[in-house]
Amino acid sequence: MGLAIQLYLNDYQDYYPSVEYSQPTAQTLVWPWERAIEPYYPLKWTNTAYHCPGYKGLITDRLGYTNVYSGSYAYNAWGFIINSAAANLGLSTPPDPTVPKKHVRVSEIASPSDMFEVGESKLPLSSPAPGFIFLYPNAPLDYMVAEPFDLNPTNPSLRHGKNYNQLCCDSHIEPIPPAVLYLQTKLASRWNRDNQPHPEQWPPAY
Numbered sequence: 001m002g003l004a005i006q007l008y009l010n011d012y013q014d015y016y017p018s019v020e021y022s023q024p025t026a027q028t029l030v031w032p033w034e035r036a037i038e039p040y041y042p043l044k045w046t047n048t049a050y051h052c053p054g055y056k057g058l059i060t061d062r063l064g065y066t067n068v069y070s071g072s073y074a075y076n077a078w079g080f081i082i083n084s085a086a087a088n089l090g091l092s093t094p095p096d097p098t099v100p101k102k103h104v105r106v107s108e109i110a111s112p113s114d115m116f117e118v119g120e121s122k123l124p125l126s127s128p129a130p131g132f133i134f135l136y137p138n139a140p141l142d143y144m145v146a147e148p149f150d151l152n153p154t155n156p157s158l159r160h161g162k163n164y165n166q167l168c169c170d171s172h173i174e175p176i177p178p179a180v181l182y183l184q185t186k187l188a189s190r191w192n193r194d195n196q197p198h199p200e201q202w203p204p205a206y
Contacts, residue, residue, distance in 0.1 A: 004041035019077035054159030074121035080191035090194035120164035
């Protein structure tokens, strides 16, 4: 997956894939980021090559309503913040149609060896749609949600021992305990392309 993203960057003037792609004449979301790298990794999202062996949850390209993908891997779309119009520190732009779309370039990544690109997915504490968590209790999303680590039993169990594997923008991989990965005071800066923690944008504590 990391190699496919690098090949995409080479072909698209060093611009990262957007987390979501819309129709040319509408705001209806039709494609997620993993579709953008399919030419370089010609497999469907539901292929087992996209599945973390330690993930036992649902993998699907639809979750009962249009264009919400679930699986064992996730893209660092917005940085360390819950989805909102202010979520502009990751590798994509906010999912808010009122916010101008902006493509992120490699040169904007202050520390590629620090910034997370793709990692293990996690079920968000906040629901992206009414009833989502109850209908799909074991279906983490394909984009990262940087909410504080919690011990909610509906969250996926630990993989790889006590760690989650994180792919960084320089293509190296690190195993990181989730209790650290989602802890603002430890790693918030590594989610953001300017390599700053931005405490003013941290999610509320639960």
